[in-house]
Amino acid sequence: MSHSTQLFSGLILLSVIALCNGVDAYEIDCSNLRMGQYICPHPDYDFIDPKTQQPRGCTKENKAKVLCLAADGLICTETKNNTFKKDIPCKWTNGYSFETSLLLSIFLGMFGIDRFYLGYPALGLLKLSTLGFLFLGQFADVILIATQIVGPADGSHYVMPYYGAGINIIRSNNFTYRVPQYDC
Structure with a gap:
């Protein structure tokens, strides 16, 4: 192999490596991410209130906003980085x-x-x-x-204590009803 051929092959190899390692970040609306494209809550975020054993900031609507982490290579349009806030279910307590x-x-x-x-x-x-x-x-x-x-x-x-016996009571109201099941 000649010197110019080796140089050309080396440049092609370096450009392929640079393209593979330099993954472009995509800007996306993180509220539309699917399961597996984010971790919620953020692993470094301490979101449990030790007094209530519920997520911090739990509202009367039984929802709490927590910090989430988008997958590598995703940038959220809301925050311009890979973190965003998402509502998760919680149980509002008043002490x-x-x-x-x-x-x-x-x-x-x-x-x-x-x-x-x-x-x-x-x-x-x-x-x-x-x-x-x-x-x-x-x-x-x-x-x-x-x-x-x-x-x-x-x-x-x-x-309740963190490992306490919490019970989820399922109630029936005007919006819950039995859907008829038809034989095929």
């Missing part, structure tokens, strides 16, 4: 502890303290004046609070 309400129901439920704590003063006063409906109301409230059917009056969720 009512599950353990506290259950213990109040077990030990002081006959006086209605559990209902006062959860924000139901009328039921608390009724339980106080009837000694917990002769202890039957106290027993019912222990079961209702333990199964998380009765929650705080403001509509928030209980503050």
